[in-house]
Amino acid sequence: MLITNIKYLVNVREEIKLLRGNELAHLPILENAFLKIKDSKIEDYGLMSELKDDDFNDEIYDAKQATVLPSWCDSHTHLVFAATRENEFIGKIKGLSYSEIAAKGGGILNSANKLNETSEGILLEQAQARLNELILLGTGAIEIKSGYGLSVEGELKMLRVIQQLKKQNSIPIKSTFLGAHAFPAVYKENRMAYIDLIINDMLPIIAKENLADYIDVFCEQGFFTQEETEKICFAGTTYGLKPKIHANQLNISGGVQAGINTNAISVDHLETIGDEEIQLLSATNSPIATLLPSCSFFLNMQYAPARQLIENNAAIALASDYNPGSSPSGNMNFVVALACIQLKMLPEEAINAATINGAFAMELQNEVGSITKGKRANLIFTQPISSLSLLPYSFGTNLIDKIMINGNFI
Ligand code: NIG
Ligand code: FE
Numbered sequence: 001m002l003i004t005n006i007k008y009l010v011n012v013r014e015e016i017k018l019l020r021g022n023e024l025a026h027l028p029i030l031e032n033a034f035l036k037i038k039d040s041k042i043e044d045y046g047l048m049s050e051l052k053d054d055d056f057n058d059e060i061y062d063a064k065q066a067t068v069l070p071s072w073c074d075s076h077t078h079l080v081f082a083a084t085r086e087n088e089f090i091g092k093i094k095g096l097s098y099s100e101i102a103a104k105g106g107g108i109l110n111s112a113n114k115l116n117e118t119s120e121g122i123l124l125e126q127a128q129a130r131l132n133e134l135i136l137l138g139t140g141a142i143e144i145k146s147g148y149g150l151s152v153e154g155e156l157k158m159l160r161v162i163q164q165l166k167k168q169n170s171i172p173i174k175s176t177f178l179g180a181h182a183f184p185a186v187y188k189e190n191r192m193a194y195i196d197l198i199i200n201d202m203l204p205i206i207a208k209e210n211l212a213d214y215i216d217v218f219c220e221q222g223f224f225t226q227e228e229t230e231k232i233c234f235a236g237t238t239y240g241l242k243p244k245i246h247a248n249q250l251n252i253s254g255g256v257q258a259g260i261n262t263n264a265i266s267v268d269h270l271e272t273i274g275d276e277e278i279q280l281l282s283a284t285n286s287p288i289a290t291l292l293p294s295c296s297f298f299l300n301m302q303y304a305p306a307r308q309l310i311e312n313n314a315a316i317a318l319a320s321d322y323n324p325g326s327s328p329s330g331n332m333n334f335v336v337a338l339a340c341i342q343l344k345m346l347p348e349e350a351i352n353a354a355t356i357n358g359a360f361a362m363e364l365q366n367e368v369g370s371i372t373k374g375k376r377a378n379l380i381f382t383q384p385i386s387s388l389s390l391l392p393y394s395f396g397t398n399l400i401d402k403i404m405i406n407g408n409f410i
Pocket of ligand 1: 078107108111218246249295321323324325326327
């Protein structure tokens, strides 16, 4: 298929590399372009003026001045959950903090109770409905975590739901084991016993059944310490699961240090970091710093210092953190807008962070995240827009006209 008359073809790259520091502001764009798709992949691209008569023998789709972007790569979500938590939302409106709600048995433990009561079939149905919504909002690759089971059966059930989602969807999905999301109430006084359960009972089955690609720990005061995080991540790596860590959301937790020490792919959140953490994330091979601004927005808490991270050469990705407690939205268009409005990222930086760097945070950089020959044709077609900045500027307006997944409009 030949797609003609693309106003801006966005993030066109021959060479694929993780973008650090000021590289993030460079977003390569072809103006007045064409794109060729063959067998679900990007075959070629270029300027309309370069097309020859022969090229028009293909099936033609006239984009009529649409802007075309690679689909969003959402590298951090908790898409599988059993129930929304709007009652806690009311508590929050009335002044309770996220930590206070969690301490009262709300929060993650509340979600875990509901999840353990819900069947695999229902969980799958609900998660699929959410995923369908996200695909129409431009998400073309996604990571999904467990972490609301907190029991052997519950965690396995969640991971099996994610495995089933992988089978029944045509976008790439990565699965992360987050058994260390919170301590179940019965283990409050015996933390080691729960960590042993994760390491000795959950991990071997997960590895044997190939149920996860990554391991994650909520490294936070009141949750898992740096030492516990490292122990769990090292156990995961012995089974081939690379760490992606919840770090420094609410406190200076040692999460970034744990990420460095365990060779994590990414450290996510980072709302609460100091100079030491920023320095650690500036090293050339340091983990990706995945920022989740819709979580700060929903909890009405501080945002991660994106500008400082960029100035210090960190590699920033953006993700939605879709979950029922701290970000009940997986809309990456809104994440990109918030990144501009609150993290002070330029539209070019935000789009790179939500596409190519997000792809790297899921090790999918050879499949998605840019307009590159041989990559999947997972694409967003916008309505006619005056400039790319209109996308984050028009926050809350859906400017997506069409979605293509593996070369097919859906
Ligand atoms: O990424 N911070 C820990 N986990 C989720 C929230 C989980 C929940 O509240 O259900 C997050 O924000
Ligand atoms: Fe999260």
